[in-house]
Structure formats: structure tokens, C-alpha cells
Amino acid sequence: MPNPLQGAQFMLAAHRLSQLPADEGAEVAFAGRSNAGKSSALNALTNHKGLARTSKTPGRTQQMVAFSLPPPRDGSPEQASQPARRLIDLPGYGYAKVPLDMREHWKQEIDAYLHRRRSLRALVLIVDIRHPLKEFDRLMLQFCADTGLPCHVLLTKADKLSRGAASQALAALRKQFAAEGLHASAQVFSSSAGTGVDEARNAVANLLQQPRPDHPAQS
Template sequence: MSYYSKATFFTSAPDISHLKDDTGIEVAFAGRSNAGKSSALNTLTRQKNLARTSKTPGRTQLINVFELEPDRRLVDLPGYGYAKVPLAMKVKWQRSLGEYLQKRKSLKGLVVLMDIRHPFKDLDQDLIQWAVDAGLPVLALLTKADKLKSGKRKEQLLMAREAVLAFMGDVTVHTFSALSRQGVPELESILDTWLERHKGDESEPA
């Protein structure tokens, strides 16, 4: 077992005004509706159904919170950018997202998930810029890395690492595959830092 396999459902909320006490430390996961966010969370936590995957991207419009231990949480933000979601819903969610990133005091890091074949769409860039402006560290996770051959995967990674320099913030880039589990150790290492987990913390080996 890993530390992250302890994640359990904590609460759901339509916006930040309905979230519980803004204390402790939480890390949020965000991405386009087809970026593989739910699959990444399930892979990280070694649980098949912690974050629900839907055949209809963009259907879930709730902030879902998972507790690792008291005052340590993972937050699954609704997917964005899906064409079939009504415009009014898109606008409302983008406003709530910006508010969450800028006002949530317990938020200590943001994981932005992007399909490695189509990274840095406009909303992805807006999200990263919001986080940087709010002083948050960002992990840009290039998902579905198994879809590309090794050479192309490395090329995309290098291009992405060059692209994030323009944000002038603490933005790290790694590749990830829920299928092959590539990138899980790197993801866990960054989350450990954000969640202030130390080598002396009691945890079972992965």
C-alpha cells in the first residue's frame, strides 16, 4: 500500500462557498474533460472507482474532495472545455475556478492534466496562469503518455518544459500514463512536498 491509497471520499460541493473549513493542506487536480483526470486519480490512489470516470466528459460539475488523513486532502475539480456543456455552465465554472485558486487558503498546489498529444489549449494556459498569479506551484501532467512512442513522447516533454517557462512561475512538467503507471513516482514525490510529508512520516512502502 501507498500513502495515497488511504484516500476516501470526504465531500462534494457545487462551488467553494459550500466547501468545509478552509484549514489544513489540499492539492487540486484540474484538466480538460477528456484529459484523463479521473483515471489519474484512481491510478494514484490504487482505487478503481474513487474518482468516477464518465463516458460523457463534462457531466460532473461538482468539486469532489478526498481525505488522506485529517487536514490532508486531494481535490478533484470538474473537467472544463467540453463542447457539449452549456455556455452558461462554462462561464459559471470558470468564475468559480478562478475564485477557488485565488481564495482557497488551504490550497498548496495544482496538478493540471493535459493529453500529451494536445497540451496547452487556451483554458489550460489560463488555468496555469491563474495558479501562478496566485503564487501556487503547478505540476503540468502530460497524460496518456502510452499513446506515443518513446521518441515522440520525449519530444513532447521537452517542448512542454520550454513552453512553461513563459509563465514565469513554479511550474514542473512530467509525463504520465494511467495504463503503464509511468510518472506515478514523480507525481507522488511532488505531492509529498506540497502536503508536507517528510521522510520520518509513518507510511507503508509502496
């Protein structure tokens, strides 16, 4: 099966919202705590091992990083003129060694990005399958529920659990979503074992094709 995210390339790293590429086309943002495996997930999804920097030291992603995607390979004459597509890697959140003023800066920038970015189509939330949802995860999920922004959760590091335990964790999360009125989709995922990679690629590709959620931009 062809990879719909093949050909991703680094565009730029932005310290502020105003430094991101022009707010046009479509993009899907990746968010998660800094030790949840976000960079590894991006590399697996795009089949590009060096796309997002990985490190044994969490908290390395301290800028908003934009990656361009080529147009879908549909063979049509209009292919080259299709709207731009991007993946946005948001700063890892929650790592204690990141200075407090940096954490506050990124809290404000991520909030501004989620509220103002009109090309944003969806959020992919990276969550370690071995741990319950943290405050940051809940904030992201609640924001998506409140604004109608689609959210797809990758329960990463599924290779650390048995298949049965991973399935139980997914079922428990979906039950929690239903109980709390959160309308996110979710799947198990492992970048190292390849679990759920094709499913996640197709989910992201489909989200990039969705119309912009009708939530008001804020200044």
C-alpha cells in the same frame, strides 16, 4: 515503495465554494480539460479504481469533489493530530455539451476557489500529451505564475506515444515554460500503463507539505 496517497476517501461534492470542507489543513487541486484523463489520474495516484468517476463521456465531473487523505504514516505519536489533507477534483472544463450557464458558473467558482481557498497548496494540471496547451491550460499556468502557487503538470496518455515522442513532448513543454516565464514542473504520465505514477504520487505528497503560498485572499 509505499503510496503516500493511499487511503483516499470521498468526502463530498460541492456546487459552490461555501459547501467545501472547512478551509483548514492542506489540499492539492486537480484541474484539466474534461477529456484529458483527470479522473483516471486521480484513481491511479490513490490506487483506488473507483474513487473518481470515469466515463467514456467527457464532462461528467460537474462539481468540486473533495477526497480526504489519512495522515502521513510516520509512526509518530502526533500522527493522528496532524492537519487534515485533501485532494480536490475541480470540474472538467471545455466540453461543448455542458450548458453555457453551467460553464459560466464553474468558471466563476473555480476562480473563486483559486483566489480564496487558504488551504490550497498547489495545482496539478492534467494535459493530454498529444495536444498543445489550450486556453484553459494557459490560464491556469499563468494564474499559478502570477500568484506563486506551485503547479505540477501531468502529461497524460503517454502510452499513446512512443517513449521517444513522449520525451520530446516533455522537453518541448519545459522549453515553452522557460520561454514564457512559467514556473511549473512537468512529467509524462499514463494511468493505464503506470508510467510516472510513483513520481506523481511523491510530487503531490511533497506539495501537500509545502507552506501556503503567500498570495492575498480576495473576498
